[in-house]
Structure formats: structure tokens, C-alpha cells
Amino acid sequence: MTIVENYNKILQTINTFKKETKLIVVTKGQDLSKISPLIQMGHQDFGENRVQEAYIKWQKIILSNPLINLHLIGKLQSNKAADAFKIFNFIHTLENEKLANIFSKLENDSNRKIKYFIQVNIGSEVQKSGISINDLNDFVRYCTKELSLNILGLMCIPPINKDPDEYFSLLKSLSAKNGFKDLSMGMSSDYEKAIKFDSTYLRVGSAIFVTNSI
Numbered sequence: 001m002t003i004v005e006n007y008n009k010i011l012q013t014i015n016t017f018k019k020e021t022k023l024i025v026v027t028k029g030q031d032l033s034k035i036s037p038l039i040q041m042g043h044q045d046f047g048e049n050r051v052q053e054a055y056i057k058w059q060k061i062i063l064s065n066p067l068i069n070l071h072l073i074g075k076l077q078s079n080k081a082a083d084a085f086k087i088f089n090f091i092h093t094l095e096n097e098k099l100a101n102i103f104s105k106l107e108n109d110s111n112r113k114i115k116y117f118i119q120v121n122i123g124s125e126v127q128k129s130g131i132s133i134n135d136l137n138d139f140v141r142y143c144t145k146e147l148s149l150n151i152l153g154l155m156c157i158p159p160i161n162k163d164p165d166e167y168f169s170l171l172k173s174l175s176a177k178n179g180f181k182d183l184s185m186g187m188s189s190d191y192e193k194a195i196k197f198d199s200t201y202l203r204v205g206s207a208i209f210v211t212n213s214i
């Protein structure tokens with residue numbers, strides 16, 4: 001299967017189950033020669049996990065393709081937030097007040113507003129990023145009421161080697177309790193399951209870019 005065939009197969013799955021679901025093509029570690037065919041086909045949503053890499057790869061392209069949306073899906077250090085704000089349209093990894101305050105100031109100092117997902121440490125793992133479930137409601141209130149950030153919904157990365165269903169289900173209910181419509185969940189190994197739990201933004205990389213020619 002080629003990259004384009006992999007991509008089309010995933011789009012077809014989305015169309016079969018839930019047409020409104022958006023596909024973010026995760027391009028971290030991929031060079032442009034592999035991404036270009038998808039841009040030419042009109043794909044608009046791409047995900048990167050590092051700010052620096054996003055600049056090197058995308059800065060020129062977005063000038064000539066203003067409809068492209070870049071999604072930051074990796075952990076963000078606060079000293080990189082200003083750079084991230086300039087190039088990304090969506091931040092999926094908002095996870096603490098310090099970052100929220102920085103983005104609020106960046107928005108107030110410019111005429112630009114971007115979109116955010118709050119990352120939740122859904123499996124309560126010590127090594128994982130994301131706000132704890134206990135602190136979530138207060139953080140949501142802070143971001144939306146105090147800072148007026150445009151929070152679309154919640155994002156999670158379930159623990160590896162566990163059935164993601166339980167975590168997708170939990171994120172979905174936390175999302176509903178907070179009145180959100182959007183959910184950022186589902187990667188190459190579990191995007192079909194994520195669709196069933198009403199994810200609206202899938203983040204898929206290797207299932208598109210790993211091509212096997214047997």
C-alpha cells in the first residue's frame with residue numbers, strides 16, 4: 001500500500017462510520033516529499049509534535065496554502081509557547097495554568113485566536129503529560145471563564161498495552177460533563193475504536209506513512 005492508499009483507506013473508514021470525524025495526518029519525522037501528495041489532494045489538517053520541526057517543515061508551505069491547519073500534538077514547554085502560537089492553529093496539549101496564561105496574553109496582545117484541546121492524563125500515569133482528572137473541572141472553568149480561551153474539548157493518549165475502550169469512554173463522559181462537543185483521541189492502532197466513542201479529531205501517523213511492500 002502506498003501513502004495515498006493508506007490515507008484513502010482511513011478516510012473510507014471514517015466515511016463508513018461517522019462522516020464528521022476529522023483526520024489529522026501526523027507528519028512528525030516525515031519529510032515533505034511524503035507529505036506533498038496529501039497536500040495536493042487537498043488535505044488540510046496536519047499534526048506535529050515539536051515546534052521547531054513544524055517551522056522547518058511548514059513555514060513556507062502555509063504561506064502558499066493558507067487553508068492548512070497545523071495541530072500541535074506534543075508536549076509544550078512554556079518557553080516555546082510564543083513560537084507555537086505563531087504557527088499552530090490548534091494546540092492539543094494545553095495542560096496547566098502557566099501555559100493557559102501565556103496563550104491568553106498572546107491572544108490579547110494580537111488579533112489572533114487559536115483553538116485548544118485540554119490534554120487529560122486519562123490513565124493517571126506518572127510519566128504522562130496532561131492534567132489530572134481531579135483538577136480538570138477547575139482547569140476547564142479557568143480556561144473558559146477567566147481567560148476566554150476557545151477550548152474545543154479534551155484530548156488523551158491512553159496507556160499503552162491496555163484496551164483503550166475504557167479510557168475513550170471515560171474521556172467521552174468527562175467531555176460531556178463539561179459541555180464539550182469535540183474529542184481528540186484515536187491514533188493508528190485504535191482510531192476505529194475512537195470513532196465508535198465519538199472522537200471528532202483522530203491523530204494518525206504511522207498507519208498512513210508506514211508502507212509495506214510485501
Ligand SMILES: *Cc1c(COP(=O)(O)O)cnc(C)c1O
Nearest residue numbers: 026049073187188203204205206
Ligand atoms: C505520534 C503521535 C500520534 C500518531 O501516532 P501513530 O501511532 O503514528 O498514529 C498521535 N498522537 C500523538 C500525541 C502523537 O505523539
